[in-house]
Amino acid sequence: MVEYLLMKIFRALVTVTLIVSAAFVVLRLSGDPAIIILGPEAPPEAFEAFRRNWGLDQPIWVQYLKYFAAVFQGDLGVSMRDGRSALEVVSERIPLTLAITLPALFLKLCIGLPAGVTAALYRNSWVDRLIMMLSVAGFTVPSFVLGLVLAMVFAVWLGWLPSGGSDTWAHAVLPTVTMGLVGAAVIARFTRSAMLEVLGQPYIRTASAKGLLWRDVVRTHALPNAAIPTLTIIGFLVGSLVAGAVVVESVFSWPGVGRLLVNAVANRDLAVVQVILLLVGLTMVGANLAVDILYGMVDPRLRIKRLKAGS
Amino acid sequence: MRRPGLFYCNGETAMETLLSVKDLKIDFDQGKRFVRALHGVNLDVAKGEVLGVVGESGCGKSITWLAALGLLGNRARISGSVRLDGEEIAGMNETDLSRLRGGRIAMIFQDPSSSLNPVHRIGRQINEALKLHRGLTGAAADAESARLLDRVGIANATRRLREYPHEMSGGMNQRIMIAMALAGEPELLIADEPTTALDATIQAQILDLLTELRRDTGMALVLISHDLGVVADMSDRVAVMYGGRVIEEADTGSLFDNPAHPYTKGLIAALPDIDGPRRRLESIPGTVPAPDQLPPGCSFAPRCAIASKICDAAMPGFLPFGESANHFAACVKCREEAPFGEAAPGEAVKPGLVPA
Amino acid sequence: MSELLKVRDLKRHYEVHVPQGLFGRKASLKAVDGVSFSIEKGKTLGLVGESGCGKSTTAKLVLGLIPATAGSVEFAGTPVTAKHDARWRALRRRMQMIYQDPLGALDRRLPVVTQIGEPFEIHNPEMSRVERTERASGLMNAVGLRPDQAMRYPHELSGGQRQRVVIARALALEPDLLVCDEPVSALDVSIQAQVLNLLDDLRERTGFAALFISHDLKVVRQMSDRVAVMYLGRIVEAGLPEDVFLRPQHPYTKALVSAIPTPARRGKRERIVLEGDPPSPVDVPPGCAFHTRCPIAQPSCRNTVPQLVSSGGHAVACHLVNDGAATAVQAAE
Ligand SMILES: Nc1ncnc2c1ncn2[C@@H]1O[C@H](COP(=O)(O)OP(=O)(O)OP(=O)(O)O)[C@@H](O)[C@H]1O
């Protein structure tokens, strides 16, 4: 088990390194930060100074190695845009993002899980069909479209809520609801199929045959077993708490990490982009790992299987 | 173990009947329409007897008994009557029915390993039944669970209770299923292909265990199997099913010594034997029709070697056959003077390997 | 006597990880552990045994589908190895295989007539399309499929019909050896008889030899000229079906044969019921692998592996039988 987890962590770190490297190369090759940040009209001396200052005059592989050397010493670089530590720039945005993603996650689970379970329990009934219709709509409509529609209705027509910004809690409502609805659709669908799979298992029939009432069969035999595969998707959602809001933040001009990322990419503000990617990578990996450990704890079959697969 | 005189030739049952299924019909909701899978089954199980149910896959063996216990789910439309000790249980409300399930009537299934919940310990699963039917909890339940495991021949019972189903072999899991069934001290155990997924030597163990438990507890047993040998070995009485109907029913001896229905004869003749001379097998041509494609009249007619016009007129009545009082068959021609099928099973010695 | 297939001391071990302690441990799973037999031209050898005793592994080794850990397979005088070169392919067209699950063996997207003609396409590419279809139709007829079923897809046929398709395809190149791994286990009794009779007739007509594998003793007896009983990767008894099944010598075979319920045996209970489950092939007991369940095991059985000793064509691997103590054993029972 320990062996297996170490392997998993190692692989995840390799993945994060690859992402960061790829971003480095793409951003460096796709535009000169000096021009973008100083503007094309700046005097040539300013360019030169800027480049020397940020080490941009060195060959790209030297920059790359230097960057990694620095990262391993805990130095994540400085934002080219406002000269502050990139970590600081990113950190101050995290609470803002969490302010909408955490409630959204709550919403996703509170709507998605019961909806999926209900649909499965009343399979093929009108309830099931309604839930599935909404769910399909929920994840075929892109979140920016849903966001715009919600903004249209509640901000422009009804005027109940602001359409953009972050001044009051009211500003957080629309982005949260947008994300929550889309995520709930995904969870509902996933939960339904996990639940149907479990309900079709012979041990469910055994549970009924031994005299449990249907609601107890569902409570003690179906729900816990269906929760196991659902963990994966919940893990994924937790992993995307930081990064999952790029689109919605842009639509509602919410100044979170997502919007920072968009701006940093546009400005070729490399250090900031890298910090965000690292952060995203690490939360994903962390969530994944947590799911794995949980899996092992709740599913006795896996403890054995893992051991075999771990070799 | 045979009980002469228990069933009178007019089909009227004696008092000892435990479970009585009358005119049970099942239709499955197939989205746009209903498909009838069971066409009016009548079966009685007497106290303490073993009723064997045979037939090929899909003939309705399992659904008959699942329906009797209300375990078929809401996509099945069920009609008919199921009486336990004279009390109607078909259409009973869920609370009352659940008290019978696993209590007076227990059931075990074909695939023991997937019939147990993989994420619960064995002990918890047996305790659950003990709590439901005997009100035992805590240490008392644990002790009783251990006793039950011991009873079904599992050594180290206390340790085993803490294990999970995947840590055990199929044979062990079937023993656990049986222990769980015993938890409610049932009067009737319905065993749906209990040994089909198991190896020959393990099958022998389970069949022995069932026999022994029955002798000790006096519970009745419905043994569903597609294996004629298993049914012949275990049963007092046998019902043969085909196409959602019981087409022949008799005391075991009468059924195998003097089969009436061409399908029963065909099944017996199609079975290779382990003793005696080798003979060429007699196969039944064609395949079992799908439930929604049954022919009018006798459902076996398309595969029957002696079928004639009259067979297509209507489903033959289920009428007495031969001297034995309890022998019934649904075939219009089986009572004709000259018995057909001269080359009775076991006679024609396998002629080298000459093609027919 | 012309031996078509000769298998000598065949072994196949798998490296596996078994759960134990924190990290588990590496162990060797002895799926097949020293099996020898031969099949004469046109004859059928039946192989029986319980699940996991190594029947399918033996079948795959015989065809060279997986490499052997030790031992040799010789087909018509040529060694069969798992090196899939031109020589192997040439052998392979003379050795065909039928599996238990016909649906898994067939391609869902092709009509069955195409699949039956496939072997011609692979091994005889010059053959014209028309001739291929003609030959395939002939094969369909031979296995009792109707011409109107030619363009059906596998899922549009019943289990028995699918198995007929698989048989027709296996017979397309007129193989000398047919390896049948549980060919009727998934079929209903009445259909099982159809397929067994079909194989019987085809064998009569074309004269192929067969390795016929099943866990069902009755079926194996029906089909075989000689039979071999396997337990934990080894053959414990072999001989004519009459000898092995009517006069079994090895305690395992005795129990196995006595455990078969049949309508004819009803009421005559002389079942020998073995205790426990077969051990895992990861932990094959030392000495006689059967000693953990053997009702007549002696202390010495735990130390020495009994050899398969043949007398008069009936071979048994049991110390008590082979050391001339057979009579003593019988008396003891
Ligand atoms: N690729 C593999 N890796 C590890 N173990 C294997 C592998 N293939 C087979 N085995 C093991 O080898 C043993 C023999 O397997 P095999 O499939 O030959 O059994 P069998 O006699 O055909 O059983 P059955 O009647 O269930 O088909 C089993 O314990 C099986 O789990």
Ligand SMILES: Nc1ncnc2c1ncn2[C@@H]1O[C@H](COP(=O)(O)OP(=O)(O)O)[C@@H](O)[C@H]1O
């Ligand atoms: N839940 C179901 N929905 C639709 N048809 C079913 C269902 N369960 C069983 N059937 C059909 O009912 C028939 C009898 O099934 P069953 O009793 O399981 O057969 P068996 O005799 O093999 O036990 C079969 O044709 C099967 O396809």
Ligand code: SF4
């Ligand atoms: S009624 Fe006719 S078709 Fe049906 S089994 Fe009897 S003889 Fe055959």
Ligand code: SF4
């Ligand atoms: S060698 Fe010993 S243990 Fe093995 S079968 Fe013979 S008597 Fe039994």
Ligand SMILES: [Mg+2]
């Ligand atoms: Mg069934």
Ligand SMILES: [Mg+2]
């Ligand atoms: Mg196999």
